[in-house]
Amino acid sequence: MLIKDGKRVDGRKPDELRPIKIEAGVLYRADGSCYLEWGGNKVLAAVYGPREALPRHIQDPTKALVNARYNMASFSVEERKRPGPDRRSIEISKVTSEALESVIFTELFPRTVIDISIEVLDAEAGTRCAGITAAGVALADAGIPMRDIPVACAAGKVDGTIVLDLTSEEDQEGDADLPVAIAPRTEEILLLQMDGHMTYKEFEEALELAIKGCKEIAKLQRKALLNKYKAFEVG
Amino acid sequence: MMRRIVLPGSVVGNAKSKLPGKGVFKEGDKLYASRLGILEDKGKYVNVIPLAGVYDPNVGDTVIGVIQEVFKNAWIVDINAPYPAILNMEDAPWKMEYGETAKYLKVGDVIVALIKLVDEARNVEVSMKGKPCRKIEDGIIIEVQPSKIPRIIGKNASMLNILKKYTQCWIFVGQNGRIWIKGEDDKVDLLIKAIRKIEKEAHTFGLTERIIKMLGG
Amino acid sequence: MEIPEVKRVSAIKRDHLARLAKERKRPDGRKPDEYRPIKIERNIIKKAEGSARVRIGNTMVLAGIKLEVGEPYPDSPEEGVMTTSVELPPLASPEFEPGPPTPDAIELARVVDRGIRESEFIKLEKLCIEPGEKVWIVFIDLHVLDYDGNLFDACSLAASAALQKTIIPNERYEMGENEKLPVGSPPVSCTFVKYEDFVVIDPCLEEEEIAQARFTVALDKNGDIRAMQKGLKGSFTIDEIKNNIKRAQIQAKKIRRLLEG
Numbered sequence: 001m002l003i004k005d006g007k008r009v010d011g012r013k014p015d016e017l018r019p020i021k022i023e024a025g026v027l028y029r030a031d032g033s034c035y036l037e038w039g040g041n042k043v044l045a046a047v048y049g050p051r052e053a054l055p056r057h058i059q060d061p062t063k064a065l066v067n068a069r070y071n072m073a074s075f076s077v078e079e080r081k082r083p084g085p086d087r088r089s090i091e092i093s094k095v096t097s098e099a100l101e102s103v104i105f106t107e108l109f110p111r112t113v114i115d116i117s118i119e120v121l122d123a124e125a126g127t128r129c130a131g132i133t134a135a136g137v138a139l140a141d142a143g144i145p146m147r148d149i150p151v152a153c154a155a156g157k158v159d160g161t162i163v164l165d166l167t168s169e170e171d172q173e174g175d176a177d178l179p180v181a182i183a184p185r186t187e188e189i190l191l192l193q194m195d196g197h198m199t200y201k202e203f204e205e206a207l208e209l210a211i212k213g214c215k216e217i218a219k220l221q222r223k224a225l226l227n228k229y230k231a232f233e234v235g
Numbered sequence: 236m237m238r239r240i241v242l243p244g245s246v247v248g249n250a251k252s253k254l255p256g257k258g259v260f261k262e263g264d265k266l267y268a269s270r271l272g273i274l275e276d277k278g279k280y281v282n283v284i285p286l287a288g289v290y291d292p293n294v295g296d297t298v299i300g301v302i303q304e305v306f307k308n309a310w311i312v313d314i315n316a317p318y319p320a321i322l323n324m325e326d327a328p329w330k331m332e333y334g335e336t337a338k339y340l341k342v343g344d345v346i347v348a349l350i351k352l353v354d355e356a357r358n359v360e361v362s363m364k365g366k367p368c369r370k371i372e373d374g375i376i377i378e379v380q381p382s383k384i385p386r387i388i389g390k391n392a393s394m395l396n397i398l399k400k401y402t403q404c405w406i407f408v409g410q411n412g413r414i415w416i417k418g419e420d421d422k423v424d425l426l427i428k429a430i431r432k433i434e435k436e437a438h439t440f441g442l443t444e445r446i447i448k449m450l451g452g
Numbered sequence: 453m454e455i456p457e458v459k460r461v462s463a464i465k466r467d468h469l470a471r472l473a474k475e476r477k478r479p480d481g482r483k484p485d486e487y488r489p490i491k492i493e494r495n496i497i498k499k500a501e502g503s504a505r506v507r508i509g510n511t512m513v514l515a516g517i518k519l520e521v522g523e524p525y526p527d528s529p530e531e532g533v534m535t536t537s538v539e540l541p542p543l544a545s546p547e548f549e550p551g552p553p554t555p556d557a558i559e560l561a562r563v564v565d566r567g568i569r570e571s572e573f574i575k576l577e578k579l580c581i582e583p584g585e586k587v588w589i590v591f592i593d594l595h596v597l598d599y600d601g602n603l604f605d606a607c608s609l610a611a612s613a614a615l616q617k618t619i620i621p622n623e624r625y626e627m628g629e630n631e632k633l634p635v636g637s638p639p640v641s642c643t644f645v646k647y648e649d650f651v652v653i654d655p656c657l658e659e660e661e662i663a664q665a666r667f668t669v670a671l672d673k674n675g676d677i678r679a680m681q682k683g684l685k686g687s688f689t690i691d692e693i694k695n696n697i698k699r700a701q702i703q704a705k706k707i708r709r710l711l712e713g
Contacts, residue, residue: 027512027543027544027597027598028510028512028598028600029510029544029545029546029598029599029600030543030598031287031289032287033543040498040499042496042497044543044597045543046542046543046544048542048546049289049317050289050317051289051317051546052317052318052319061356069542069550071541071550073514073516073539073593073595074516074518074537074539074591074593075497075499075500075503075516075517075518075591075593075595076497076499076500076516077499078499078624079520080518080520080591080593083537083539083553083593084552085550103243105260105269109291109317109357110355110356110357111317111318111356111357112317112318115542117541117542117543118543119541119543119595119597121496121497121514121516121595122496122497122498122499122500123499124498124499140242140243140270140271141271141287142287142288143270143271143272143285143286143287143288143289143382144270144288145243145258145269145270145288146243146244146269146270147243147244147260147262147267147269148243148244149242149243149244183244184244185244185267222242225242225271226240226242229240229286229438301462343461343462343463343466344462344463345462345463345464371464373464373467374464375464375465375468376462376464376465420477424481
C-alpha cells in the first residue's frame with residue numbers, strides 16, 4: 001500500500017513536491033554552476049563554455065555543440081557503484097544534452113562546445129530531473145544565451161493514483177514513471193520518457209501534473225539566480 | 236540598492252514599440268531576455284547588459300593576448316575567447332622575413348592587439364598595427380569576467396580614472412577580460428582587491444563611492 | 453564560476469611569480485608555511501556510510517565511504533580490505549576530461565591510500581566477519597569538485613574526516629546493529645611545491661602551474677613519517693626534503709586539531 005488515506009509513504013499529498021533547495025554559482029573554476037537538493041537527491045552541475053570544440057573535425061561551423069554528461073558518484077547509491085559511465089548514464093547524458101540544446105541559442109557560437117557536467121552526489125529517485133533542473137541554472141549562471149531556463153520534474157502512477165515527484169519506493173514499486181522537461185514559459189516539451197503502464201487518460205493527467213510541478217520549480221530556479229545577485233527581477 | 240536583473244525568458248518589452256537589441260530576442264509580439272543581465276531600456280532598442288559569459292570578439296576591440304603557437308609567417312594568439320586568433324606577420328609592428336617570427340614573439344609572450352577581422356564562422360584575426368599595440372614586457376596581467384569590463388572602465392572612464400588616481404598604478408584594460416597593471420607591490424595588491432570588488436558588485440548602485448572609500452579617498 | 457583558462461602560463465605570469473619568489477612572497481600574500489583557510493564538514497551524503505566535504509581555499513573535495521561484505525586477500529584472511537580511488541570529474545576544472553582515471557588521479561589515490569594504510573588508521577583487523585571467507589571492504593572514493601591547487605592534502609583530509617565518522621552497515625546485511633567503524637589516529641598529509649628555489653606549503657593553482665617539483669609527507673600523531681611522495685620532473689636537495697618534513701611536523705599539528713575538533 002503506497003497510498004493510504006490520500007497520503008503517500010513520506011506523508012505527501014499526491015500533488016506535492018519533495019523539499020527543494022537551489023544555489024547558483026557555487027564553484028570557483030566553472031563558468032556557471034548550481035548545487036541542488038531535491039528530497040534526498042544532491043546534485044552538482046557545472047558549465048564550461050562556450051569554448052573551442054576540439055578536435056577540430058567535430059566542430060559544427062554553424063553552431064555550438066551541447067555536451068551534457070550525467071554521472072553518479074560511487075557513494076551516491078546504497079550499493080556502491082563502480083566509477084565510470086554505465087549504459088544508463090550514457091542514455092541520460094544523451095537525452096539531457098538534447099533537452100538542453102533545444103533552448104540554447106547555439107547559432108551564436110559556431111565551432112564551439114558547451115560542456116555541462118552533472119554529478120549526482122546523493123541519489124533518491126528523480127536524479128535525471130534534478131540534473132536537468134540544476135543544469136538549467138548553471139547555464140544561466142554561465143551567461144549562456146537561452147530562450148528560457150529548462151526545468152524537469154517527474155510524475156507517475158502509484159496504486160492507481162497519479163502522483164507528482166516519485167520517491168525511490170514509488171519508482172520501484174509503482175505502476176508508471178514519467179520524467180518530463182519543459183521550457184516553462186511556453187510549456188514546450190524538451191524531454192519526455194516513460195516506463196510502466198498508463199491509459200491515455202492517465203497519461204494526460206500525469207503530464208499535466210508534471211508540467212505543474214515543473215513550473216513551481218522554475219520559480220525556485222529563478223529565485224536562486226536572483227539570490228546570487230540579491231536583486232529583483234524585471235518581467 | 237540593486238539594479239534590475241533579468242533572466243533568460245524574462246519579458247523585457249513589447250515588440251510593437253521596441254526593437255530587440257543585445258541579449259534580447261523577439262517571440263510573437265513580446266521581447267524577451269536571452270541572458271542573465273541588467274535591463275537597459277533606452278530609445279528604440281531594449282538591451283540586456285550581460286552579467287556573465289565569455290568574451291565574444293568584435294572588430295575594433297583592444298585585447299590582451301598570449302602567444303600559443305608560432306608559425307613561420309604567423310602566430311596563434313589566445314585572446315580569452317572560445318576562438319583562437321591569428322596574427323599574421325604582415326600585421327606585426329616589426330618588419331621581418333618569412334621564418335623570422337620566433338625572433339619577435341615566442342610562446343608565452345603577452346601582447347596588446349586589436350581585433351582586425353571576425354568572419355561568419357568566427358575565424359578571428361588580430362593586428363598589432365595601431366597605437367595601443369605592443370609587446371608587454373613587465374607588470375602583471377589579471378583576468379576578470381569579460382562582462383564586468385564595462386563597469387571597471389565606467390561611464391567616460393570614470394571608474395578607471397578613480398582606480399588610477401588612488402593607486403597611482405598604470406592600468407590598461409583589454410576588452411577580453413584581461414587587465415595589465417604596473418605599480419608598487421602594495422598599491423597593486425590594493426588595486427586588485429578593488430577590481431575584484433567591482434567584479435562582484437558590478438550590478439549595484441553606489442559602487443563608485445564604496446570603491447573610493449576602499450582606496451582611501 | 454571564474455575566469456577562463458590561460459592555456460599556457462604567460463611569460464609575464466612566470467616572471468611575476470619568479471620575482472615574488474626571490475623576495476619569498478607568494479602570489480596570494482601567504483607565508484611559505486601558511487595554509488589557505490580549511491573547512492571540514494562531515495556526514496554530507498546520506499547514502500554513504502561516511503562522508504566529508506573539505507575546502508582548502510577554493511579547492512573542494514568530497515569523500516564518500518562505502519562498505520561492502522567481500523572476500524579477504526589470501527595473505528591476510530582475517531583482515532578487512534581498504535581501497536582508495538579518486539575521480540577528477542569535468543566539473544572541477546576546465547582541464548579535466550571524462551574518461552578512465554588518468555595517471556594523475558591514480559597517483560593521487562595511491563598516495564592518499566598509503567598515508568591511511570601505513571598509519572593503520574582503519575583497524576582492518578577488527579573488520580573480519582568470517583576468517584578466510586567474509587570481511588568488510590572499505591571503499592574510499594574521493595570526488596574532486598573544485599580544483600584550485602593541492603589535491604593531495606584536500607583528498608587526504610577529506611578521507612580522514614569521513615572515516616572518523618563512518619558506520620559499519622550491519623543492518624543492511626542483517627548482521628545486527630550498525631556500529632562505528634573502528635579507527636585509530638588519522639594521518640595528516642602536507643604537500644609542498646618548489647619553484648625558483650622557493651619551497652612553499654599548500655600550493656594554490658598558480659603555484660602548481662609553474663611548480664618544478666612536489667613533495668607530500670603523511671605524518672602520524674607523534675610526528676613520525678608514514679608515507680612520502682616526491683612528484684614532478686624537477687628535483688629537491690637533501691636539505692630541502694629534510695626541511696620539508698620538519699616544517700610539515702609543525703603544520704600537521706594544526707591540521708590535526710581541526711580533525712579532532
